[in-house]
Amino acid sequence: MRTLGGTIDGAIRPERPLASGTNGERRPAPLTFLVLLWLSLVVAFGVLVTLIVTIIIDGQGQFTGRLLSEYPASSPDRAGARPAILGSAWVIATTAIMTIPLGIAAAVHLEEFADKRNWFNRMIELNVQNLAAVPSIVYGLLALAFLSLLGVRDKNIVIGGALALSLLILPVIIIATREALRAVPTEIREGSLALGATQWQTTWRQTLPSAVPGIATGSILALSRALGEAAPLLVLGALVFVSFDPSGILSGYTTLPIQIFNWTGRPQEGFHQLAAATSVLLLGVLVLMNGLAIYIRNRFQKRW
């Protein structure tokens, strides 16, 4: 028998009336903590808003159709970011094609097939976790070394950039896919196996389809990270002034972040405005991609 304010093994709960006229959450310590939390939020959000508003104000004059349709030029009034936009599209598409199947396959192996008690598998797992935290420029250097080994002389090609970015986001995709696979309940796998399905059938027909929304979300977020990267591409000697459209995976290219980097370094005020406008464009694309990821996550989220 439990009674109100009763004792359990001699411990007595001090009896306070429910309607004490006070609010436990409004005592000094919780209140201070709450105010600090709000302050951090205001600071972080304030900086972000200031930055975006400044860029928009700076770039508004240059935010015209010319930005999308023209090639870079020596005068800011005639310059546009067309090759950079196309270059980004090429590099990201190539990265996606190279990384997503590989990342999913690696994650499926680690999660569904590998013996998790094996030291080798555990080591790989640990390394994948760590690789996600390696600075992006390191991947640029890695790709550079790799291409040199292969004897590629002109390293500023779409496939080269995509290689660097693939290395960069592969661990992210592997981790995201593993999370998505792990979110599929064991009961589903067991149910399938108990019917006489093989591991392979179970993964292919049950686990992976159920994990697709999570995998898609993770992949899009990883790709949007790759889209904003400039450092590894600069290491590979990405061109800063391209006046042609990239035409294939062996073509030279530039990307939006590199174009922004280039224009920011110019002395003319007009180029700074162009850089701001291009930043707004890049930001817009990133927001769209993240929005898509969130949409997929919410729309297809399974409730088990």
Next chain:
Amino acid sequence: MNLTHSTMRGSVKIVAVGNLDLIARGRPAEFRHRGLTLATRPTAMAALLEVGRDPDSIVLVPTNLNDMPLTEFVDILHSLAHVPVIAGIVPGCSAQAVSELFDHGISSTVALPTSPGRLADAVRASRTPEQTEELVIEVGNLTLDDARHRVTWFEKEVTLAPKNFEILRFMLVAHPRVIPLQELMKHVGDNPQNRAVRARVAIGRLRAAFSDAEPRHDTPIETVHRIGYRLRL
């Protein structure tokens, strides 16, 4: 006392000395609702006559009784018929007087004028143990109060479903005999199927109820292997 008035059975007749207005607060119907029938008599002598007619009643006497000494009145009632007496305390009555009344054997007190609830409490308190004892089985630290459907174990209340209560009562009546499973099976309801299981499960539930109520003591139900169960108290 945490008993509720619903545990009282039938109606108790209260013979009160004095004027109804000075004794009772509330309408007679409210008292009847509590199982109390108030009969007021103007004098102590009239009250004694009434008790003579109906020895099962309880007498309520105010401490400012004026036609005979209070203690004498109480003594007469006790020597006549062991009638319980409740003293109605009126303002101005000394504590010493009340304690003297208890020495003379009154069973409880109540402040006058009294509400139906207070009087019902006083009546309950005035019931002598002899009147309820036969309804309570008490063995060792285990008490089963049949009328109130209450079981206590080391003074902790044990919550039991009616079926399990029946089985425990059966076991208590049989104590200290070992009760064979076959015999226990007759007390698990009318359904002829799976009686053995239901008897075993009932024993299991009893044990669970005992250890919920008082985890520090072993449950009093002992398995006698291949025969049945008994209470060890």
Next chain:
Amino acid sequence: MIDRAGEKIESIVPHEGPGVRINARPADGFLPDEPRGILQCENVDVYYGSFRAVTGVDLKFGLHEITALIGPSGCGKSTLLRSLNRMNDLVDGARVEGRVLFDGEDIYGSKVDAIEVRRRIGMVFQKPNPFPKSIYDNIAYGPRVTGMRVDSMDDLVEEALTKAALWGEVKDKLKQSAYSLSGGQQQRLCIARTIAVKPDVILMDEPCSALDPIATVRIEDLMHELRREYTIVIVTHNMQQAARVADRTAFFTAFADEGTGDRTGVLVEFGKTTQIFEHPTDQRTEDYISGRFG
């Protein structure tokens, strides 16, 4: 004894033929003293790594009988159940010693395909686990992945759902998600799904523990029906359920290893359910079934 039981299996297993349904049980209530073991454990130990979860189990699961495994938590009854159709293979480090014979053949034999073992010995789990697909596809999944030759999948789905006493409730919404069903219906769907691959034995791991009492009664009725065609092994915590559904009951308990403190499950007593509940021969059984522990 074993040989004689083996002979009986041969004569009882229904032979292929149109509409031939041999009921191995002449009438409810008749139960041979010795189970005609279609599935049999011989001195089975189950290990997880170096931890021995169950040891020394000798058990026969009678053809077309329901056998209940009962015992306190952690006594290894679920572990043993999962080793009967090699579901434990999926747990890293799990291994079985001794022999588990299905129709006389060791399912842990070197040439035995675990996939086929699981098709022949199906399993229903504690929590209803329908696939995130339509009701129809849930049933059709097993026959499809196991490559069963099916004349009409529609007929097979109907047959399985009918046997699982679910057809009437779902026949108009076969294309709806299995998740639209109630918990009890989901569990019957899982049973139907298991039936669809035409197993010989159905293992049930506490199939009613996540269900309300009414759904539980329906599953229990269903088990009585299924017993005509299948051999059922059920793990349950509910002794009244064991008594209601099982022909035979096996009681397990765990003892602590003196050195390591690990708790290992052992089979204490096995017999007809009525005998286990009315005249248990072991004190521990009697203590358990009347609530002394667990």
